[in-house]
Amino acid sequence: MIIDVHAHVLLPEVEGEVSGRPGHDEHRATDARRNGEESLRVSGRMVGERLSRLTEVSARLADMDAAGVDVQVVSPSPSHYHYWAEPGPAERAHKLANEGVAAHCAGAPDRLVGLGLVPLQHPGLAVEALDHALSLGLRGVEISSHAPGRELSDPAYEPLWARAAETGAVLFLHPFGCTLDERLDRWYLSNIVGQPVENAVALSHLVFSGVLDRHPDLRIVAAHGGGYLPTHLGRADHGWRVRPDARGCAEPPSTYLRRMWFDSLVHDPAVLRHLVEAVGADRVVLGSDHPFDMGSDAPVEALRAAGLGPDALAAIGGGNAAALFDLTTDTPERDSP
Structure with a gap:
């Protein structure tokens, strides 16, 4: 069974809840500053062209069939985070997101x-x-790399980590926006560079702060192959060894990457092979970022291009995700094209 763990749905009802709320205009202005006007125009056109694939089940299934994907794990578009919202609207928006998914x-x-x-x-x-998400039959939640004024190492999140570990909920770490701001406002660097940076920073906060020591049963899946961190583990381990102020975790940082999962969306066969070497074939899952332009329309082909052995292909293609999300390994029957 082929399982794609990284795919998105657009939920207009969420946007309707937050539109016009205090802070919404400021949020939009921040988004424009970080991305740049040209990137926002291109992104708007791209989403418009792919709207049916983001909202209609039939279009999604057709894409899955074309890509050879049996099951998708669907998460809200990260644009729905709205971490600027006050408690009341935020609570309502996130419940609408859970119900919409x-x-x-x-x-x-x-x-x-x-x-x-x-x-x-x-x-x-x-x-x-x-x-609330789990009560609806969802398998976990998607989170960004940080919230305003709070990194994932913040002690305020300890109850969330504890509850996620207790329930077996999956936490899908998918950044949205980069705090490098205007430095990345051209050439779509806000995504091309910003997303891998945010992945690496967020994972480093979780690792170096000891979150995974305190909550070893957490099920964390990092989008975009974990960003830059898996390719620079030597530097992380070296810093942990030589700097006493980097010893917030009990073991070298590389140890903890083998306690998390990473999607395969790295856009390069050599990088995917390196990711598998760094974290293990049992810790990589298939990801496409369907249906956005920074994703892959052929994730299975991209996986095969890495030249991995049959056991690794089977694990990454679906076996690891089936175990992680507690799915049956029986291949579901596809609709006729």
Whole structure:
């Protein structure tokens, strides 16, 4: 069974909840400053052209069939995080997101599995939002690399990590926006460079702060192959060895990457081989970022291009994800093209 763990759905009802709220205009201005006007225009056109693939189950299934994917793990578009929102609107928006994903997946329950959202900007609401997602049959939640004024190492998130570990919920770490701001406002560097940077920073906060020591059962999946961190593990381990102020975790940082999972969306066969070498074939899962332009329309072909052995291909193609998300390994029956 081929399982794609990185695919998105667009939920207009979430945007309707936050539109016009205090802070919304400021959020939009920040987004424009970070991305640049040209990138926003291109992105708007791209989303418009792919709207049916982001909202309609039938279009999603057709794409999956064309790519040879049996099951997708569907998460909200990261544009729905809205970590700027006050508690009331944030709570309502995230519940709408959870309900929207659940309803979308109900359109093809044998082929679609969902993840919800939690309001990271309000840690006191995060556990309740996670429980809400799980109560709807979702398998976990998608989170960004940080919230305003809070890194993932913030002690305020300890109850969320504890609850996720207790329930077995998957935490899908997918950045949205980069705090390098205007330095990346041209040539779509906000995504091309910013997303891998944010992945590396967020994972480093989780590792170096000892979150994974305190919560060893956490199920964390990092989008975009974990960004730059897996390719620079030597530097992380060296710093941990020589700098006493880097000893927030009990073991060398590379140890912890073998306790997490990473999607295969790295856009280069050599980088994918390196990722597998760094974290193990049992810790990599297939990812496409469907249906955005920075994703892959042929994730299975990209996996095969890495030249991995048959056992690794089977594990990454679906075996690891089936175990991680507690899915049956029976291949669901596809609709006729």
